[in-house]
Amino acid sequence: MxxxxxxxxxxxxxxxxxxxxxxxxxxxxxxxxxxxLTFFVAPSEIATKAPAPGRSFRIGGLVEGGSVSRTRVDGKPAASFRVTDGPGSVSVTYVGILPDLFREGQGVVAMGTLRPDGVFAASEVLAKHDETYMPKEVADALKKSGQWKPGS
Amino acid sequence: MAITLHRFANPGQFLRLSGRILPYLAVAGVVLTLVGLGWGLFFAPADYQQGDAVRIIYIHVPAAWLASGGYFGLALCSLLSLVWRHPLADLAAVEIGPVGAGCTALCLATGSLWGRPMWGTWWVWDARLTSMLVLLFLYLGHIALVRAFDSPERGYRAGAILALIGVVDLPVIKFSVEWWNTLHQPASIKFTSAPTVFSGMLWPLLISILGFSLGFAAIVVARLRAAVMERRTRGLLLARAQEAA
Amino acid sequence: MTHLPFILASYGLAAAMILAFALSAWRRAGLAKRRLAAVDPRGRDA
Structure with a gap:
């Protein structure tokens, strides 16, 4: 036993x-x-974590409100906007079609290289969704009552 | 003969008990899954950002939960088998494998179908998606390994060791969205804080999770019953052949 | 409905997978029961 x-x-x-x-x-x-393992770096981390110039990497943050301007380059849709994480922000240019969820104040992840002038030239832009799910009516009501806190 | 009976005593009890439970499990699973998915597909509101694509979560989230939960069950069976040599644990591990792999594949496929319109890509190599893909390979490795040996016992042993090694992937999947910057969003349903899902979407999601879980259990139990009966048939045929010889 | 093809593909995949697992488990259990009964007619607990 x-x-x-x-x-x-x-x-x-x-x-x-x-x-x-x-x-x-x-x-x-x-x-x-x-x-x-980190999929992207935040704008405030670019100074410390960005790879050597010319190497491509991803930045992620929120699209700054009022910073988006859409243009056309060689007949293709293009956009420039600023990505912020609060302490830092960086200008991004992109030629191509932006995803459905791309909005001002929403999360975004851009792949590309940092140009010498400090502008991030993106070759791919992905929308990052946050963890809140709600119908439009609820979102509108929250905004109206001032309880709206934009996603992270 | 006495030894044979003793060896089958426990599985025999399992057959009786599971035979009684299985119908309830299956019916509850089917009903709750239909209610959850029907509610999610036709009655739950569209999301203010995602539109109707949010309805994919009523499948994606239960599948992801069962992918991890099923693997946890597989690892638990492996522990029972390695340490206590439980007679049913080996068979249970073998039967959980393919069902869990199916759930993992469904989770990855529906995630991809959501990611294409929402993120703008089918796939990215971020920590969450990659660790989930690793889980699929762990399942596939287990499926292959338990069948790779001439003696089933050795296959069970090797599979159990692989399953226990793979357990480290579960916390990596769970916390990947908190430890590292990922494209995948953090968890919306947590034990520590209020969910960040509107109640009209949360209810069908919870019902769907419960329905999928009961359905998963019903399918595993049905497969396990079949496996127990197959093993008993083999044992009896073998004993008869030896008697005749 | 927006994104209908993606939603239909998701629900279609899920339905196909659930049906496939359920039917195969059902058939296998029935077959195993009949085979066992053929070998051991006294097995009444299966």
Whole structure:
């Protein structure tokens, strides 16, 4: 009886110890890769985290209200706007069709390179949705009553 | 013969008990899934930003929940099998695998179908999407591994070890949207704060999650019953052949 | 409805997958039950 119990306990301890080691190893790897696992950098992080000039990366933040101007370049739709995360902001130019959810005050992720003049030349713009879901009537009511807090 | 009976005692009890529960499980799963999806598709409001594309979440979120939840069940069965040698745990792990893989694939496919119109892309390699794809490969690896050996016992053992190793992917999936900047939005339903989903959308979503979960359980139980009966048939045929020899 | 093709594809995929899993589980359980009954006619608990 005690022999069987101890064998089970030994197996349990072996499995748990193996899992603990594995968990630790994965945590270390994820910490080491932290910067690479980040899908985009915020405008305020560009100074510290942006790669070498000419290398492409992604920036993410909110489209600044009133900053969007749509134009045409060589007959294709184009846009320029500012992306902000509060402390910092960066100008973005983009030639191409913007996604459905692209709005002022909404989240956006742009892939491209930082030009020497500090303007981010985007080759791809993705809309980032936040975690709030509500019908239009509720959104309008919230805006009207002043309880509206724009998404992050 | 006594040893054989003893070995089947536990699965026999499972067959009796599950046979009684299964009809209720299946009916509840079908009804709640139909109510949740019907409500979500036809009666829930459209989103102020996403329009009607928001209706995809009534499938995407339950599928994502079952992808992770199913894997947790698979890992639990693997632990029971490795440590306590529970006679049903091996079979349960084998039967959960394909169903969980299906849910993971459905989660990825519906996410893609939502992402194309909303984000503007079918796929990005952000931490959430990538860790979910890793989960699909863990499921597929388990499915392949448990069938890769001539002796089923060795296959169960190898599959159980893989399943337990893969458990580290579950917290990565869950917290990827908080640990790193991802394109995928953070969780809307949390245990720690009020949900950020309007109640007229939250109810059909919760019902759909419950319906999918019960349906998942019903399908796994039905497969497990079949597996137990198949194993018993094989055992009896083998015993008969040995008697004849 | 906006985005109808995407919504229809999602619900279609889900319906197809659920039906496929449910039907295959049902058929497999029925087959296993008949095979077991053929081998062991006294098995009354299945």
């Amino acid at each position: 005690s022999g069987r119990m101890s064998r089970k306990r030994r197996r349990l301890i072996a499995v748990l110890a193996g899992l603990a080691c594995l968990g630790g190893a994965v945590a270390l790897v994820l910490t080491a890769l932290n910067d690479n």
